Amino acid sequence: MxxxxxxxxxxxxxxxxxxxxxxxxxxxxxxxxxxxxxxxxxxxxxxxxxxxxxxxxxxxxxxxxxxxxxxxxxxxxxxxxxxxxxxxxxxxxxRDHDKIFANRDITVAARVGSYGFNDIAWSPYGSQWRNLRKLFVREMLSNTNLAASYNLRKDEVRKAVQEIYSNSGTPIDICELALKIDLNVIINLIWGGKIQGMRRDRILADLLPVIAEMLDLLLKPNISDYFPVLARFDIQGVEKKMTTLVQRVDVITEDTINERMKNASEKSEAETTKKDGRTDFLQILVDLMSINEKHR
Known part of the structure; x- marks a missing residue:
């Protein structure tokens, strides 16, 4: 059916x-x-x-x-x-009335997948969203970071073209290939070059199907979104499935995050900056967390 x-x-x-x-x-x-x-x-x-x-x-x-x-x-x-x-x-x-229409539609899948609308994509317009956007634009979309990641993006596209060419004559899932490219780039931007080889391939292999399922749930019509009174029953199981997927993402990424936090105090700023002049996003977040803890 x-x-x-x-x-x-x-x-x-x-x-x-x-x-x-x-x-x-x-x-x-x-x-x-x-x-x-x-x-x-x-x-x-x-x-x-x-x-x-x-x-x-x-x-x-x-x-x-x-x-x-x-x-x-x-x-x-x-x-x-x-x-x-x-x-x-x-x-x-x-454009003219962007602030009025800035908030996205609230769905069960988005609420669970964004940890209660706490990310830049789903956070409602306000001080929290402005702070997230400021951090994202300043660190991820700065001229230095964009220039430093140019070769990475180019290499990933080249690999994808080569993969398509080598599989000529056989069906190719372009959506899956595009998602794989995006994840490769995102992993490098977030975790930098510290994850390589088999470990990187394993993380990518684990994340790819999970992210694909999460995107599917975000796009799936859910009766709880149209009739909130039924949300508590989770008739289609969307909330339960998304909760399981979020937990799987946490398990996949937890070791890397804990390892970085453990080593953060032992390394200087120069050691956490890559040779190309770009600091990966995870290190930026760890540094911000350390600064906030010092000012408490």
Missing amino acids: NLQADFALTVAAVILTFIILWSIRKLVKPSKQRPFLPPGPLGLPIVGYLPFLRKDLHHQFTELAGKYGPIYKLWIGNKLCTVISSPSLIKEVV
Whole structure:
């Protein structure tokens, strides 16, 4: 049974219960003035427009934009979604009013995978996100680090091209290959050149399937995201699966992190800086932690 069919059956299983609860809520709760919202297609009670979504969402959204205009709304479960398709409106959202629309959609998989929205990708806009961004831009995206990692990125792309060429005539999973390139680059940027040879290959081999599963869960439709009242039941097991994957990542990376923290006090700054002038990101975080502990 494919993912769409499984998700549809799960939704159908709770529709009757929600229709009853929704009807009772409407009868008991006094009506309020509705906020001014853009037009959009009508949906069903409780589930909204969810049952009518097709696989070719980009085509369907284009058709709806032709009917309702460059901005329209969709109710998916109890979530109100606004779709924009005009370049001028997109400019308003992503540039002119970026702070208003900066936060990402909250999902169960993202909450667990980001340790409670504590990373730069999922952290809500605020002082914590600004500090994370400042650290990331200053250390990871500085001219020195970008120039120092140029040869690394070039070598990884060259290896990928050679792998494709050597396997000509046989099917190749480009997504898996791209993920492998990204992980290789990220491991080098985070841990530097201190992990090499068989140890590096083992870590990469362990991380690759775990990260692939985590990405799959992040993209997987989850009924708990559209009906938060059901989140406690974890009907599709997304929260449980993501928790297990996060624990596996912790196990894979724990030894390297503990080893670096143990040796941090024994090495000088010059020893933790690579010959190319770049300090790996893990060392930067360890140094910051040491500074914070000294000022407590």
